[in-house]
Amino acid sequence: MKLNARAVLLPPLLAIIAALLLCSIALMISGGNPLEAFGAMIAQVGRGTTAVDIVNTGSTYYLAALAVAIGFQMKLFNIGVEGQYKLAAIVAMIAGGAVALPPVLHTLFILVVAALVGAMWAAIPAILKITRGVNEVISTIMLNWIATGIAAYLIQQSVFGELRGNNLGTPVVAESGWVPGISLGGAGTIFGLVVLAVLAGVGYWVLMNRTRFGFELRASGESATAATAGGVNAKKMVLVAMLLSGATAGLVAMPELLGRDYTYTLNFPAAYGFTGIAVALLGRNHPVGIAFGALLWAFLDKSSVALENVGVPKEIVTIMQGSIVLSVVVAYEVVRRITLAAEQRKVGQQLGTTDEVAA
């Protein structure tokens, strides 16, 4: 209903405070000093490349979370972002390493391949769901593992991989495929494709809120039966939503691959997909909310170095992430209930029911 600043901003604030309290307790049990720890976390942002790293990693999380959110909008639970981005990353880097193209074209080619592969991998659970009714949760869980297997197969030296030291990687993409970053000198370099994440966010918002497609998607998510009666082809929506989600997932790894690594190696980190789920939920599927969620998550991730520096076990970061997710949603609920009660009281007074209401 009405966009109420209090209802939007209060919950996350409460949640962060609650999470801080929880972690303080944990810290004090182990004999740490919470103030020092939190101080170190804040202070790190200004140091070295941390701020830039937060933005860079945040952009990756953002894309992953958008991919998840697209599915969520129609109650499709795409756990498979994990497998989709991994497979897309390796195939795109193999393809990108194998072709010679002029600069911008080369990059575009890689991005398109990545999106296509992500979409194709997401199409499997979509098609299984449409034609065979296979629950997408189970199929995407299975496909994540299978994607790992395929990636492992592709990266073998005898297939597409190259051995560099003790590490295997795809051939390095020629410079024409790279995306130049925005260098901030000693503060690091922001990946050029952070722009892609921003564009994806804007696109997501426009798509969901301003287009017929977004309307149909949300309608199917809210009530499949009502959507069908309204002429929405539910099966098509499942397919399209999954394809879009998969395509977005396919781009997840691109900012860092085209902005820094230029090759997919065994060191490529896993679990962006799962982080994406948490961030999407944290941001309540709203593009701006997700952006905050992604940056917060990245910030917490980076804190491990700073925390270690002051002798605090970095596991506290994971605890903090878990408690923030939980406290945010609990806080939203609590604020919602308070607002509701307040509204009820107000109505009581307005409509002039005799006595004042006992709160």
Next chain:
Amino acid sequence: MSAVVDTPQSPDSAAFLAGPGPKRKLPGWSVGLLLVAAAIGALSTASYLTGVPQLTSSGTFQTAVQLAMPILLAGLGGLWAERAGVVNIGLEGMMIMGTWGGAWAGYQWGPWAGLVAAAVFGALGGLLHAIATVTFGVNHIVSGVAINLLGAGVTKYLSTLLFQPVSHNPRESPPVPKFDTFSMQPLGDWLAELENEQRVGISDVAGILKGLVTGVSPLTMLAILLVPITYLVLWRSRFGLRLRSCGENPVAAESLGVNVYLHKYAAVIVSGALAGLGGAALLLNPGQSGYLENQTNGRGYIGLAAMIFGNWRPTGLLGGAALFGYADGLQLRSGGGAVLALLYAAVLALGVVVIWQLWRRRWVATAVTVSGALILYWVYWSFNELPSQITTYLPHLVTLVVLAVSAQRLRPPAANGVEYRRG
């Protein structure tokens, strides 16, 4: 009478349905037994024809049991929660809590204490999930994701605090005493003899049975017992009826005086306890090691998948877990050759399906099945060994294929995942 309606497609169309209900079908358990028999038949035939005894060896089945237990227990956990209408994607986190608690108590007071502690620690995770989802109406998936994070974080943290001083390793517990195993003797020996005689069919069945009756730990027995217990409690008791009603239509349940919150709490806490036991099944059986960071390795998710696979029913879940355990055990123990033999078994099984489909005059389905079988046979014929990268994920592939092939009549609890507020 049958001139009118037999199996009503939509609820309304049954308005004038009277007398006999929908056409009598075989009871579920007998269908299950038939399927199991068919699978064993296909496996032993394939084992004979391809000369790969591992398909039906007792070792493979013993391994299958071992690998299936954590998944089964986690799945049972999922079943309890979802039957009460609470989606539990936090099984993984609860399982991790269970491994930690089990190791912590087991190390100090022995395996039984470990078992209890694993359940208690898992239940704590469940309690948190219940508080979040039931009391605060938090989206079940959000809460589950948070619990997975918390489970991982808290156990790491606690390990650094409590295990490191003893094990000198923040990621591991000190060795944990294990359960003893039991075997049904002399049945086990007799079966072993039979298996070693390498007689077609008989030896296969003997191998399978031997794998199931030897080297069984109390934890395994408990896990298997929990399947019928779950069935009896959820489907044959008053508590179970109330619990399931909360997953089907909580408003109706509440309107009949069922305390929905209470039952949901109970279900989710039991769910956590079961997931915790699943964690214990990773450390208290003989030959297993103590607590190890990340040792659950996604088994909670697989448990969830097995539960969906099993159509939210204990026996189906058992089937899903067994299938997964079997395929995983086979590929881990025997590698690519055995996997190819399994393909051969699948071709045989599809052959039976084709005959059945022809008999039912389902031409299109027959064509699809035949082409599937042909593809599998082609793979079997043209590869000497499948890439190990792929065979490692055989269990996942098998699960996916079985799901896609078997007709989907999944029936989740109607109010599963739906937030419920009183009043």
Next chain:
Amino acid sequence: MSSSLDAAQHSRPAVRLTGITKRFPGVIANSDVHLTVAHGEVHALCGENGAGKSTLMKILYGMQQPDEGMIEVNGEQVHFRSPSDAIKAGIGMVHQHFMLADNLTVLENVVLGAEALHGIGSKARKRIAELAKQTGLHVSPDLPVEHLGVADRQRVEILKVLYRGARIVILDEPTAVLVPQEVEELFLTLRGMREQGYTFLFISHKLDEVRAIADSLTVIRRGSTVGTADPRTVTSRQLGELMVGSELPSPETRESTVTDRAVLTLSEVRLCAAGGQRPLLDHITLTVHAGEVLGIAGVEGNGQTELVEAVMGIRKIDSGSVTLGGEDITKTPTLARREAGIGYVPEDRHRQGLLLTQTLWANRILGYQTRRPVVRGRWLDIEGARADTRRIVEQFDVRTPGIEVPAAALSGGNQQKLVVGRELSGDPVLLIASHPTRGVDVGAQAVIWEQIRTARANGLAVLLVSADLDELIGLSDSIKVMSRGRLVADADPNVVTPEDLGAAMTGDCEYEAGAIDEGTEQ
């Protein structure tokens, strides 16, 4: 329970509510309500949609807590914290909307929460069998409820109440989904039980029903009690005026506007259950002309749902053809059919008509997402949608605090008005209306009927499915009776009576006598 009632208690009212007030965000559902129900009577509660009847009953049943006020049962003040408290006090409730778990069996639904009485095994089964006879339920207790038709579901609901030994029974619109014969059977049961000393609170929008069954009557308007009446002497008109403060409408069609221009033609349509060979629709041939209202009568579950969904393209038919204005639309998807000018008022507004958590204007877009004024090309035209929603709210008298509220915040009747308003937007050539006034109060009914009549006069063709036979007879230009997926008889609305129609629907006519099973419909 009954044994504990002594004579002294009988002299006190069975239920007395004093000063009940209940607020919801944005609305006061009950405001200082007073209600007294004597022992052994059928006490009717009347009031327009959203008057607060259901809320009051939910408070009496412990499902909701009053903000203020006092509840007395059998002369003793009680505080119900949950339905189980109310059940203990001997109160049972049949809800306006079914409160059944589809996936559970009849037995399970009945014994749920009352397992302490006879367990969940054979004793319970025996007890249910006894009670089932009383309510006329003839299905196996082991059948999942999802396989039951609405009438049987209603019986199961009553069975639930009886099983618990309730002496005070709340029936919230129990007849909304029943045909006259079924209503008559229900009333027979109620009267019998009244003789045995049961007390009933009865809610219905059908005033002649109220007069037929009730011993006394209380009217609620806008959350407050406005008075009581003697149902034996009060006329429907007076009652209606009490309720809404205006005159009662009737669904009478004035003059025929039927043209000879065929709008919808179905020929030999056949549709089978998924995976089965048995037809849900068979040999369906009909034509609806411009300016004509074609009514379909039938006991629920005889294929009306399928017929409507087949015309809408929600279900694929197996053979036959559907033409709209001369164009074959047999294979056309739902959206294209809507674009070709079909409006659709579905039978279940919550399931098929509305996006409950979305705003009214978002609901205006549903089904029209390819047409002006709510979209421009592939883009939503939110201002256009808002403006047109305001028009509907005004034109159809939708009582709402605004168009930015979620559809769920509207009372059922107002939701229905919104849906009808939307489906009459954009100049449809054909309106498929399934139970367009189900659960809608008399005032709203009048609005909806009037709008349908106006559109008809402008050449709209209407395919009307309704269980309300007065409505069907009053609105239709011709009526077809549907049974077991076939059109079995025609009726002339100018001469047919609801009783005749009811008889035809339940298969007492000559058609295929052999195929109709005696035991089928009781």
Next chain:
Amino acid sequence: KDSGTTPGGNAAGAECQKATPPTVQAGSTSSSTTGTKPDAKALKVGLTYDIGGRGDASFNDAAAAGIDRAIAELGVQKSNVKEASAAAGDTEDVKASRLRQLASEGFNPVVAVGFAYADALKVVAAQFPNTRFAIVDAGVDGAKNVTPLVFAEEQGSFLAGVIAAYKSKKCSVGFVGGVNVPLIQKFEAGFYAGAKAAAPNIKIEKKYLTPAGDVSGFNDPTKGKVASDGLIDGGADVLYHAAGASGKGVFNAAKARGALAIGVDSDQYKQTTVAESKDIIISSVLKRVDVAVYDYIAAAAKNDLSTLPKSFDLSVDGVGYATSGGKVDDIKSTVDAYKAAIVSGQIKVSDKPSS
């Protein structure tokens, strides 16, 4: 109830026909640390571990032992040493931050433990050209200030192969790799070559728990046990593992089925977390990360990195085998003969598996 162990395997085999051991006279191995000890009082040493950190009773602990020894023997001030460690799922920039943090605080040299740091180091080393870096298990192309500390795992594993061949009663041995990556393949290659060299007819089976990219293979004792059971059922009675923590499962399987096992990285016979399997751990292949770290710090103190070996191999005791428990005392001379042959170059050990 089951009691005791059941005899392993069902394939009845016999002891292998052994090849004649090479006859190079075992010359004394040389360690680069011989000579005068430099004074490292002023040295500020930064060290960042791989996942697990200090206390993992393995790889990281070995590095820690190296730094501890440097403190004890070279006079490095404890207050001048700073340690950090990686967490699972660290992104590249977090790894880089960790290194950068150490370098910017003036630590020099900075040692990165584990090849996971290779890419991050490439970035950071360029930013701190005056800081000396070392990285265990990897090299960084084109960075002059990065010293690779790499090991000849295949040489140590070769000796494990010899030991296994001699200890096998059925002429059948097995290898369990945690994750199928090039580094672990080096262990497999050496083991295979060693076993074949000692007993040309020997049957060698291998099993990797997970493929590259799925690191859970290093962390899943249950899988380790199942895979080992499979190998034992296939006749193997000596198992060698390079499977990290999954190795526990290998030991458990070996113990339960009466087979023998060879540990990896550190002397696992002495490791508390696998103490219950002690009696079947006949040896361990040592990867002396401690030696490498210590040598590197010493060289850095001397300001002369050129004395460091290109690869820490048998000749510098960078790799070796453990004899704790005395289970290989009877064949020690044979094993040492093979070792000498490798050191002398008479036997060349490939670091790539043949198949």
